[in-house]
Amino acid sequence: MLQPVTAHRDRFFGIAGLAASVDPRIALSGQAELPWPPDAAPDLRVRKVKEIGAPADPVVVTPWLTAAPRDFTFRPAPGLAFRIRDGRDIAIAWGGAVPPPDIEAYLLGSAWGVLCHQRGLLPLHCSAIAFGGRAFAITGQPGAGKSTLAAALCRNGLDYVTDDMGVLDPARDFALDAMPKAMKLCADAAAHLGITCGKRVASRVDKFFVAAPVAATVGTLAALYVLDDAGADASAITELSGAERFVQLIASIYRVEWLSLLRQPEAVFAQAAALSRRLRIFRFARPRDFGRFDDGVAMLIAHMQEVRP
Amino acid sequence: MTIDSNAVIARTRDHVETELDDETIVMHTRSGHIFGMSDTAQAVWRQLAVPRAFEAIVAGVADDYAIGADACREDVRAFLAELAANDMIVVASAADAYSAGRHP
Numbered sequence: 001m002l003q004p005v006t007a008h009r010d011r012f013f014g015i016a017g018l019a020a021s022v023d024p025r026i027a028l029s030g031q032a033e034l035p036w037p038p039d040a041a042p043d044l045r046v047r048k049v050k051e052i053g054a055p056a057d058p059v060v061v062t063p064w065l066t067a068a069p070r071d072f073t074f075r076p077a078p079g080l081a082f083r084i085r086d087g088r089d090i091a092i093a094w095g096g097a098v099p100p101p102d103i104e105a106y107l108l109g110s111a112w113g114v115l116c117h118q119r120g121l122l123p124l125h126c127s128a129i130a131f132g133g134r135a136f137a138i139t140g141q142p143g144a145g146k147s148t149l150a151a152a153l154c155r156n157g158l159d160y161v162t163d164d165m166g167v168l169d170p171a172r173d174f175a176l177d178a179m180p181k182a183m184k185l186c187a188d189a190a191a192h193l194g195i196t197c198g199k200r201v202a203s204r205v206d207k208f209f210v211a212a213p214v215a216a217t218v219g220t221l222a223a224l225y226v227l228d229d230a231g232a233d234a235s236a237i238t239e240l241s242g243a244e245r246f247v248q249l250i251a252s253i254y255r256v257e258w259l260s261l262l263r264q265p266e267a268v269f270a271q272a273a274a275l276s277r278r279l280r281i282f283r284f285a286r287p288r289d290f291g292r293f294d295d296g297v298a299m300l301i302a303h304m305q306e307v308r309p
Numbered sequence: 310m311t312i313d314s315n316a317v318i319a320r321t322r323d324h325v326e327t328e329l330d331d332e333t334i335v336m337h338t339r340s341g342h343i344f345g346m347s348d349t350a351q352a353v354w355r356q357l358a359v360p361r362a363f364e365a366i367v368a369g370v371a372d373d374y375a376i377g378a379d380a381c382r383e384d385v386r387a388f389l390a391e392l393a394a395n396d397m398i399v400v401a402s403a404a405d406a407y408s409a410g411r412h413p
Contacts, residue, residue: 241329241330242329242332242334242345243332243346244345245329246327246345247343247345250343259341260341265338265341269325269327269336269338273327273329273334276329
């Protein structure tokens with residue numbers, strides 16, 4: 001009797017709290033592979049396709065982004081395209097010239113962020129570390145130094161949780177699911193911290209992959225630190241309140257610039273309101289020169305020791 | 310925009326709000342703009358829980374702060390103009406409001 005022959009069998013991974021069935025032609029490093037056969041149906045599929053197609057009723061059409069809330073496509077680099085549908089399906093098309101690390105970076109970055117929004121999750125653009133069993137997130141504008149600070153905190157004995165994205169689940173009391181992926185640092189930051197640079201990040205010519213420590217598993221966020229990228233004469237930590245706290249929380253949402261394309265504003269507002277009532281948020285200003293960098297790191301560690309919910 | 314003393318003012322429906330740290334946080338759902346309101350601004354916004362005439366809003370704020378209406382009228386007018394500029398309220402003449410059945 002003839003048996004059906006398949007060219008490949010999907011691999012199963014646990015990624016940021018979700019079970020993903022992933023086409024084996026898509027390289028994933030650092031993700032937790034789940035045993036085969038899986039215990040339950042996956043939360044989503046990640047597929048390689050020849051063409052991603054296009055949404056039927058897009059609300060925005062640009063050369064690199066064509067999107068409806070439940071059917072979102074983007075083309076982040078020549079020859080590379082993603083389509084994310086209903087929070088359950090990520091289709092990827094790529095040409096031969098696209099390096100696998102770039103595919104992984106965009107899959108576990110922008111594409112995963114879109115998927116989270118479609119699922120009603122709240123992804124934050126942050127690095128995170130754990131200390132005494134509690135997680136602390138660091139957010140800020142691109143280039144503000146999130147990864148550098150997280151790497152420095154890990155060099156001081158704190159546990160690594162995530163770089164770039166942490167996913168909060170409102171249905172689980174805003175539990176934090178980390179996105180384990182390679183840490184990226186600027187060359188001067190890596191040199192200051194004594195960390196060896198790996199390959200250059202193709203999408204960011206000024207950044208390099210570095211080996212991240214094993215990620216710790218944590219429950220909920222204890223606090224969020226917003227990096228003041230203006231620089232300061234001395235390190236200082238101030239707690240935010242009211243509208244400023246709320247606005248900073250909204251600004252820390254992953255791919256906030258796509259939010260209006262993906263979600264009802266009322267729903268995001270309600271989630272942010274609920275989270276901002278339970279999460280302490282601080283502004284961390286510090287000098288941007290490495291000569292005084294370690295003083296700021298020490299101040300931040302001392303603050304984390306004292307901060308209470 | 311100048312708010313006339315005879316105007317009747319109502320919030321638009323395009324907003325969501327919450328209370329946080331003694332402030333009222335309001336988001337305009339079409340623009341995405343977020344406003345934090347405290348003190349007099351918060352008092353004015355609360356007066357607008359139902360459509361009201363301008364002088365009724367002034368009287369309500371004055372009552373909240375135990376001051377005379379003249380002491381806060383222009384502050385209230387300026388804040389209402391700011392709200393109108395951000396499409397947070399609609400401003401109608403008293404005649405228009407009555408004809409629309411929205412009298413204060």
